[in-house]
């Protein structure tokens with residue numbers, strides 16, 4: 651089967667005065683059956699990674715470079731949207747338009763945000779959008795204006811919107827940032843529910859609690875490079891995290907993900 655992501659010799663640079671790349675990946679393949687957390691400190695290259703997938707960033711033209719998403723090196727919105735749902739803070743900023751929650755979710759069918767022509771909306775689209783809101787337990791918000799919602803509520807609306815095409819993979823950048831403890835917990839439970847329904851999850855985060863039970867592979871980025879990659883229990887260790895952050899860190903697995911804290915000594 652074609653992998654979800656196939657990167658070879660992929661480099662991203664923003665500042666040509668610097669020698670280092672913001673992202674520099676020799677080889678990375680993410681398959682269909684993997685739910686992956688991509689973690690790393692601030693500035694590690696996590697958002698640059700997501701922006702490559704959404705084609706908000708383009709890799710440097712390099713020899714032998716491969717930057718395929720579902721086997722394609724082009725971001726054809728209509729071709730790829732059945733495969734991929736992407737939710738990133740970039741999208742949250744774009745939803746500052748006057749639209750209801752329901753219309754925002756429906757707009758996912760048109761790959762636009764908010765503004766849609768009533769005449770183009772089919773009954774089946776409205777039904778699907780209502781189902782997506784129901785899935786996240788936010789049906790009660792359908793008629794509210796998107797601009798009036800809390801960060802957590804609007805995050806869930808954006809995820810419902812990303813799921814409108816039943817994408818095979820859902821890719822999330824720092825999904826729980828800005829959510830209160832209850833909203834973050836419910837959100838993570840929903841991720842597990844989605845994975846149970848067969849959606850591939852790729853979550854990019856600096857928060858170890860986002861590494862929920864459905865995640866079976868962890869990739870740590872450090873200074874734009876892959877620092878560690880493997881099963882959760884092999885990668886999320888005191889040793890690796892202490893080296894990553896250059897401080898003594900203890901990490902333990904809880905019922906709801908991982909908890910990392912500074913060592914007492």
Ligand SMILES: Nc1ncnc2c1ncn2[C@@H]1O[C@H](COP(=O)(O)OP(=O)(O)O)[C@@H](O)[C@H]1O
Nearest residue numbers: 664665672690691692693694695696697698699
């Ligand atoms: N638009 C940009 N212009 C210049 N530098 C950027 C830009 N976006 C990110 N960077 C730099 O690229 C590196 C990786 O950033 P980013 O991918 O946002 O990291 P993360 O999401 O892990 O915090 C950082 O050094 C950051 O300062």
Ligand SMILES: [Mg+2]
Nearest residue numbers: 696697698824
């Ligand atoms: Mg980021």
